[in-house]
Amino acid sequence: MVASIILLALPASALAAQNQDPDWPCVQRKVPELSLGQIWNGPDLPASAADWSTDPDIPDLVRELAARRVPIPEAEQEIRDFAAALPKDRAQEQLAKLFQGLFDHMNNERAQVMSGIGRYARNQVQLAARLRKEGSEVDALSAKPDADHAEIARLTDRLVFETRIFEERVQSLTYVCEVPTLIEQRLYALAKVIAEEMKEK
Template sequence: MNGKAAILLLVAALASAGAAPGADSDWPCAQRLVPRLTAAALWPGLAPEGDWRAEPEVAALVGRVTPRVVPERDGVAAIERFAAPLDPPARRRLLPLVFAGALDEANRLRDGLIEQIRRFARRQRDLAEGVRRLEAELRAMPADAGPAREELEQRRAFAAKAFTDANTTVRFACEAPVRLEARLGAYARALAAALPTD
């Protein structure tokens, strides 16, 4: 595909880059925006009660398993190691608090990610408008405008590349909240499995 055809395809994509009617124009992701995760969606029974930060061993575990860099399997293994030596009353008291802490931290991390994605979306709108403006200028400029047209074509190509590169970043960023939610679900399942059944 030549450069001109690629630009025409990009302009067509820009025309549909806006949000669907009634949608949040600052949310560019295909995934539905879920502003906050709730215990009801992930935790069996009643929502955990109490201050997880008041239990030093719980707070320490939450601090180990919730950073974004921690792989899900490592977090689940840490939860299983934490639960293994606990007697049933301690499990009933502490494991729901671990979930409450993991939920709080997941929401805190997701808040930052969602705001970052919203900033990306606003930047994308600005980039799209810039490409549209340059495309309109090119259409209005005579084909024999010489160096001035070449310079404008180069600016349009740079703006189009910036838009395309940013789109790749946005698609990757959109997966981050989903990965956090999936990891929290795995933690909830590990914690629930360790709860006493009697």
């Protein structure tokens, strides 16, 4: 029984990732950082776009637009409203700063999520090894002629409980693995609207 619990739990973890990074457990291919070329198809960005964090209007807007609690259509409309309120002689520069800010902020957020996924996966590997060890110990104990059946039952119950936790964490990891892709998709959608607004100015 114990052996079957471990055998069922471990393959479900999908920890043997098909990537070169052994700590990357997701089905999605690991791309550590995004590049501007992947996301941006608008006009060339001026050098001043890099100074977005010191602009009085941009940082708060970046944080608001990047937040996944804000539906993408609402965020897109916020960008259009922001662009409509800009003086014509400042529109290109401010929109460029907005995109650069979103790119820097969301790329960093995505990297932090991916780092967390790696730590999560390493913890799962360690937990899987401990479950295997405990399972082997319970099997060895059960094989003894003078085995304490009450102790075996207690250890088995604990192993079943820990295996359930392991499987729940596997399920959580499946959802967490989607987050970098969701961030990338959101950034691309917002960048598209900014590029459209810049072309109209």
